Amino acid sequence: MNIPNKSQIFQLFRSCIRYSDQLKLSDKKLVSRRIKEGTKFSLQEKVALAEKYQNMAQKFTMLVQSLERLVYHTVYRSKHTFDHSKVPILLPEDLEEEFTRGSGPGGQAVNKTNNAVILRHKPSGLIVKCHQTRSLAKNRELAREILIQKLDQLINGEDSIEAQKTRILERKSKENTRRSEKLTELKEKWKKREGIE
Amino acid sequence: DVHIFYRNSSGTSGKKVAELIQNWTNKFQKNKVPEAEDSIKHILSSILGLKNATHLEYVKHQILTPDEYQMLLVKADLRLKRIPVQYIIGEWEFCGLTLKMRHSPSVFIPRPETEDLVFIVSDIIVELMSCNKRDKVYNPSCFEVGCGSGAISLALLSKHEELRCTAIDANPAAVSLARLNSEILGLTDKVSFSIAKLEEDGIVGLNFLNSTKYEDHLALDGGPDGTRVIKQILRHAPKWLREGSYIVLEIDPRQTKTIKLISEECASYVGEVDVRKDCFGVERFVILRCK
Numbered sequence: 001m002n003i004p005n006k007s008q009i010f011q012l013f014r015s016c017i018r019y020s021d022q023l024k025l026s027d028k029k030l031v032s033r034r035i036k037e038g039t040k041f042s043l044q045e046k047v048a049l050a051e052k053y054q055n056m057a058q059k060f061t062m063l064v065q066s067l068e069r070l071v072y073h074t075v076y077r078s079k080h081t082f083d084h085s086k087v088p089i090l091l092p093e094d095l096e097e098e099f100t101r102g103s104g105p106g107g108q109a110v111n112k113t114n115n116a117v118i119l120r121h122k123p124s125g126l127i128v129k130c131h132q133t134r135s136l137a138k139n140r141e142l143a144r145e146i147l148i149q150k151l152d153q154l155i156n157g158e159d160s161i162e163a164q165k166t167r168i169l170e171r172k173s174k175e176n177t178r179r180s181e182k183l184t185e186l187k188e189k190w191k192k193r194e195g196i197e
Numbered sequence: 198d199v200h201i202f203y204r205n206s207s208g209t210s211g212k213k214v215a216e217l218i219q220n221w222t223n224k225f226q227k228n229k230v231p232e233a234e235d236s237i238k239h240i241l242s243s244i245l246g247l248k249n250a251t252h253l254e255y256v257k258h259q260i261l262t263p264d265e266y267q268m269l270l271v272k273a274d275l276r277l278k279r280i281p282v283q284y285i286i287g288e289w290e291f292c293g294l295t296l297k298m299r300h301s302p303s304v305f306i307p308r309p310e311t312e313d314l315v316f317i318v319s320d321i322i323v324e325l326m327s328c329n330k331r332d333k334v335y336n337p338s339c340f341e342v343g344c345g346s347g348a349i350s351l352a353l354l355s356k357h358e359e360l361r362c363t364a365i366d367a368n369p370a371a372v373s374l375a376r377l378n379s380e381i382l383g384l385t386d387k388v389s390f391s392i393a394k395l396e397e398d399g400i401v402g403l404n405f406l407n408s409t410k411y412e413d414h415l416a417l418d419g420g421p422d423g424t425r426v427i428k429q430i431l432r433h434a435p436k437w438l439r440e441g442s443y444i445v446l447e448i449d450p451r452q453t454k455t456i457k458l459i460s461e462e463c464a465s466y467v468g469e470v471d472v473r474k475d476c477f478g479v480e481r482f483v484i485l486r487c488k
């Protein structure tokens with residue numbers, strides 16, 4: 001807690017005077033008198049003012065921060081937020097991978113083009129086969145993503161990400177049909193009013 | 198569902214994709230071509246401009262144009278001569294990147310095991326960079342011996358923004374192919390490829406190597422050169438690398454014993470040689486740390 005020094009008090013005084021210049025409804029003389037009174041005070045009062053000043057500064061900072069958060073959420077938030085809290089995590093010990101190997105002493109000398117991956121999840125019995133790309137590493141990555149999606153649907157059912165997406169899409173399409181139906185309704189009414197074209 | 202059948206009077210009968218796959222698979226199998234079905238699928242999908250063989254499912258009723266059919270005949274013939282599919286279609290994927298492949302003169306085709314090498318080196322880079330944050334010293338850099346098509350360096354660069362790579366290969370065709378790939382991927386300002394060869398006392402052809410010290414690691418594809426290059430690297434590389442650098446080699450499991458012996462002989466390495474298996478369960482990689 002800092003006790004304001006003379007220059008700070010003087011700055012406060014000046015900013016109050018500037019503020020009072022803007023006022024249209026107050027008695028300016030009264031205001032300036034009150035300001036002058038307020039800016040000469042004892043040490044205790046100075047301390048009290050510093051505390052008050054600091055509290056106000058804190059409150060102001062907090063207000064700015066909460067405003068920023070509000071703006072951030074409004075600008076950067078995606079229109080639909082999904083609940084990822086229940087999405088399952090894959091544990092390496094639960095997984096079993098299988099790929100086709102080249103034949104040969106080290107296996108590496110032989111060139112092979114088949115990079116399909118079969119990924120098994122032992123606890124649930126789910127099996128994913130992926131050969132979407134020509135890169136083995138990429139197929140392994142994709143297989144895991146697909147497995148998580150399937151596991152999510154199996155375990156969480158309605159709460160899975162896919163189910164959430166379907167609900168949002170259904171809602172959107174319902175809204176769209178409602179809007180287009182309303183639009184045709186309005187068009188019909190207008191046609192009737194204007195006479196059939 | 199409407200199927201349009203037509204016979205071209207010049208003799209090339211337009212055939213459906215599905216039929217062609219079946220016919221050529223049989224023909225390849227009769228000729229004992231390895232991976233018969235995959236071969237024709239990769240060739241066809243490449244001719245049709247598809248991203249992958251699995252997309253052929255969606256076009257199985259499509260009929261090839263005469264030009265496409267001609268190209269198929271040429272490429273299938275190459276495959277009958279056992280030319281690798283990657284050379285026939287001129288490209289391949291590695292760690293999610295599409296790289297051009299060159300057949301004559303031939304440049305080594307990246308293997309799926311090598312993708313595991315990229316993961317190992319990637320982890321080391323992450324580790325070194327997290328140490329870096331405290332000391333704020335160097336940006337990670339990487340030196341590759343035997344870059345081939347540039348696969349390893351380019352894959353690493355695509356995963357790590359701050360990484361800079363230097364790579365060499367004794368084969369000029371490899372260096373030019375690697376440069377082409379780096380241009381296609383937009384990574385030219387982060388990597389330099391040079392024609393250079395590993396000799397007993399150092400690297401011939403690389404002038405600046407003596408003045409700069411590299412921090413990280415050497416990535417080597419054991420490939421056709423075998424143990425000779427590995428021995429040279431183990432004996433000489435620590436001189437060119439900073440303290441605490443890593444050397445990561447892709448090897449054949451039969452070489453692990455020799456590697457352990459040489460590294461002990463040199464006494465330039467910290468601790469034990471770390472041997473790692475690839476995704477097929479074969480001992481494929483060794484990691485050494487320089488003093």
